[in-house]
Amino acid sequence: MDIFLAISVLIFFFFLFSISKRLLQKRKNLPPSPPSLPILGHLHLLKKPLHRSLTNLSNRFGPILSLRFGSRPVLIISSSSLAEECFSKNDIIFADRPRLSAGKHFGYNYTAIGWAPYGPHWRNLRRIATIEILSSNRIQMFSAVRIQEVRSLMKDLFRDSELGISVVELKSRFSELTFNVMMGMIAGKRYYGENVVNLEEAKRFHEITSESSTLIGSPNFRDFVPVLGWMDFEGVEKRMVRVVRRRDELMQTLIDERRRRKKKVDFSPSMGVEVEVEKKEKTFIDVLLSLQETEPEYYTDQIIKGLMSALLTAGTETSALTTEWAMSLQLNHPDVLEKAKAELDMHVGPRLLEESDLAKLPYLHCIINETLRLYPVAPLLLPHESSEESILGGFDVPRGTMLLVNVWAIHRDPKLWVDPTDFKPERFQGPEGAKEGLKSIPFGRGRRVCPGASLAMRMVGLTLGTLIQCFEWERVGEEKMNMTEGAGLTMPRAQPMKAVYKPRHTMLNMLSQL
Ligand code: HEM
Ligand SMILES: *[C@@H]1O[C@H](CO)[C@@H](O)[C@H](O)[C@H]1NC(C)=O
Ligand SMILES: *[C@@H]1O[C@H](CO)[C@@H](O)[C@H](O)[C@H]1NC(C)=O
Ligand SMILES: *[C@@H]1O[C@H](CO)[C@@H](O)[C@H](O)[C@H]1NC(C)=O
Ligand SMILES: *[C@@H]1O[C@H](CO)[C@@H](O)[C@H](O)[C@H]1NC(C)=O
Numbered sequence: 001m002d003i004f005l006a007i008s009v010l011i012f013f014f015f016l017f018s019i020s021k022r023l024l025q026k027r028k029n030l031p032p033s034p035p036s037l038p039i040l041g042h043l044h045l046l047k048k049p050l051h052r053s054l055t056n057l058s059n060r061f062g063p064i065l066s067l068r069f070g071s072r073p074v075l076i077i078s079s080s081s082l083a084e085e086c087f088s089k090n091d092i093i094f095a096d097r098p099r100l101s102a103g104k105h106f107g108y109n110y111t112a113i114g115w116a117p118y119g120p121h122w123r124n125l126r127r128i129a130t131i132e133i134l135s136s137n138r139i140q141m142f143s144a145v146r147i148q149e150v151r152s153l154m155k156d157l158f159r160d161s162e163l164g165i166s167v168v169e170l171k172s173r174f175s176e177l178t179f180n181v182m183m184g185m186i187a188g189k190r191y192y193g194e195n196v197v198n199l200e201e202a203k204r205f206h207e208i209t210s211e212s213s214t215l216i217g218s219p220n221f222r223d224f225v226p227v228l229g230w231m232d233f234e235g236v237e238k239r240m241v242r243v244v245r246r247r248d249e250l251m252q253t254l255i256d257e258r259r260r261r262k263k264k265v266d267f268s269p270s271m272g273v274e275v276e277v278e279k280k281e282k283t284f285i286d287v288l289l290s291l292q293e294t295e296p297e298y299y300t301d302q303i304i305k306g307l308m309s310a311l312l313t314a315g316t317e318t319s320a321l322t323t324e325w326a327m328s329l330q331l332n333h334p335d336v337l338e339k340a341k342a343e344l345d346m347h348v349g350p351r352l353l354e355e356s357d358l359a360k361l362p363y364l365h366c367i368i369n370e371t372l373r374l375y376p377v378a379p380l381l382l383p384h385e386s387s388e389e390s391i392l393g394g395f396d397v398p399r400g401t402m403l404l405v406n407v408w409a410i411h412r413d414p415k416l417w418v419d420p421t422d423f424k425p426e427r428f429q430g431p432e433g434a435k436e437g438l439k440s441i442p443f444g445r446g447r448r449v450c451p452g453a454s455l456a457m458r459m460v461g462l463t464l465g466t467l468i469q470c471f472e473w474e475r476v477g478e479e480k481m482n483m484t485e486g487a488g489l490t491m492p493r494a495q496p497m498k499a500v501y502k503p504r505h506t507m508l509n510m511l512s513q514l
Helices: 002-027 050-061 080-087 101-105 120-133 136-141 143-162 170-187 199-217 236-267 269-280 284-294 301-332 334-347 355-360 362-374 407-411 453-470 505-512
Strands: 064-069 072-077 167-169 390-392 395-397 402-405 471-474 498-503
Touching: 050 064, 050 072, 050 407, 064 395, 072 080, 080 390, 080 402, 080 407, 101 236, 120 284, 120 301, 136 143, 136 453, 143 170, 143 355, 143 453, 143 498, 143 505, 167 170, 170 236, 170 284, 170 301, 170 453, 199 236, 199 301, 236 284, 236 301, 284 301, 301 334, 301 362, 301 453, 301 471, 334 362, 334 453, 355 362, 355 453, 362 453, 453 471, 453 505, 498 505
Parallel strands: 072 402
Antiparallel strands: 064 072, 167 498, 390 395, 471 498
């Protein structure tokens, strides 16, 4: 009898609960949502590449969409004015990040900068990243690393051409270049090309990097359907744990090396000169180790490894792929290439491009900006999450909603851009490129905006400029390059780019001296 009573009371409350929940939801004005399936939500509507699939949905249902990825509520924004609402008055609310399994493993339990929830810890990391590590002063100190790497690429290309080679696959060259640049700044080491100290270590890094981006890039079913939490279908979770352990060991080796070196420099009185050198070229690890000395409980090795990994993951492929997209766009538009070349010849002349010249090359900047408009390598930015209820475009957005801003769609919105799919760098010179509103936001906006944007612009600018300055570039064959984008974390080309090249006559002297 007692049990019956208890069960009836339970059932009664259950009904009351579900009815009141329904009533409450009725009153909430949620954004439009296509029909969904139980358990899967809208997962069945999503195809690769995700940004195209979401653009298709937005074209049908509107620029603000509420979806469910399994059990996770997701908001899709694909208009410039809504993006502005997210990143201005609601910026703090959307500055949080969802807890996805990649962040647990690759982000050291959500303590690393790209993954950390909004709060005092993230704010501190962000301060360190922008003031101590990616400040224009610090970046300036490392311009020699970037110049050296770019020249080394020119030297390799020139040597190959002397041997009669005339076709080059640029994607892997760019990846190696940006990886060397980032590692040079982080740890003072080089992993590809000549003077590589530890080939074994370089190989391990290479494996770990490619495995990591595969794993971070492929969505983990368990993030969205936690009912299946006890299953690890594709062994994704296990692979993550394994690759993160290997990465962690490597990062630790790098830290230990710099720590030993720092001790030597700190304590030897006879090294007056070297102390100066050290101070001038303090690597990122050195900077973080100094912070560790003053505040050892906070700046643990784990925090340092988290920052190093975040910079490496966020900075390498993004810049390399942007350079690749820019080169392939120019090969399809030889007139743009000619104009860039003329600008370089006029303002830099017969010597090799330096970073300080970049300010004199507005057209080159337009090319990069137009490339980032058509092929933003983070087409959906990184996922955000709302930490409170808010109102967007007149709709209610509950707290705990994952936000994806479809930058790819905004950048191709015919209401904002004339002939949106055409590659026309000139539009950034005219009124169309004017910066009012959030028409072009390849680096995001607001509190979570990419802290490496100016470093990226320099790396890409210097590489592109020097390539155009030193060589003549052409497509392989008559046909235009296939500009289809592939699936992946950082929107790659479906087909890695190949080009025909030969040294420019005017630069032969310069190139043979490299
Ligand atoms: C063309 C190159 C690059 C592009 C297009 C790019 C784009 C982005 C985007 C869209 C975000 C997410 C913004 C958001 O959450 O709304 C981001 C975050 C980030 N980027 Fe970049 N990025 C580039 C290069 C770099 C470089 C060179 C570095 C540093 C070395 C870097 C470091 C970071 C970091 C640390 C974050 C996480 C920020 C946070 O969560 O607080 N990025 N980037
Ligand atoms: C988007 O829609 C176009 C045309 O309707 C279709 O051809 C394409 O396959 C769709 N793409 C995705 C990723 O759903
Ligand atoms: C991760 O952080 C949570 C709290 O935020 C803690 O309960 C958990 O033990 C941590 N896990 C690891 C592996 O450090
Ligand atoms: C190109 O984009 C960068 C970064 O978003 C911006 O600072 C710059 O003003 C833009 N340049 C032009 C010519 O539009
Ligand atoms: C371009 O490449 C994509 C992906 O590799 C392929 O599906 C498509 O058919 C190609 N288009 C042309 C015109 O060759």
